[in-house]
Amino acid sequence: MPTATIDVAGQVRQCCTAYVPEVSVGDYVLIQNGFAMSVLSEEDALLSLQAIQENNLLPATPDDDRRGDQNQG
Template sequence: MCLAIPARITQIDPATNTAEVSLGGISKEISLALIVDAAVGDYVLVHVGYALNKLSEEEAEQTLRLIEEMGRLMDEETESRADSPALGARP
């Protein structure tokens, strides 16, 4: 929630000012209209189809590690809730 995901630019189309990024292993097209000087290999923060800003590789990788950790925690929680009928599923 309230998360923007770092993604690495894999391809740029200057004609449409769009880029293809790799986001959690999935390829996705985003707009580069809101940032300048983006290049293939750069990490950008993606939100609602736009690159918001560039991130250093270190910052992007740290954020991705946090998101992975969060994903594992959420998976464990889902399993534990599924095993506990008293708690049930949240809406």
């Protein structure tokens, strides 16, 4: 399966691009369960990302947990 390395609000992940063969480096994509489902305009992507951040919808990464532990001590 074709994959790409993507940046989701600073979190680097792997994503399958089989559903969007037209995707290019620098494009914004809608991701669901590790699959790019569609290519978004920059405006739509930035609005979506803003809503995701405002509602804390990005899951924490192991790095986030370690930083939190260090800040508490």
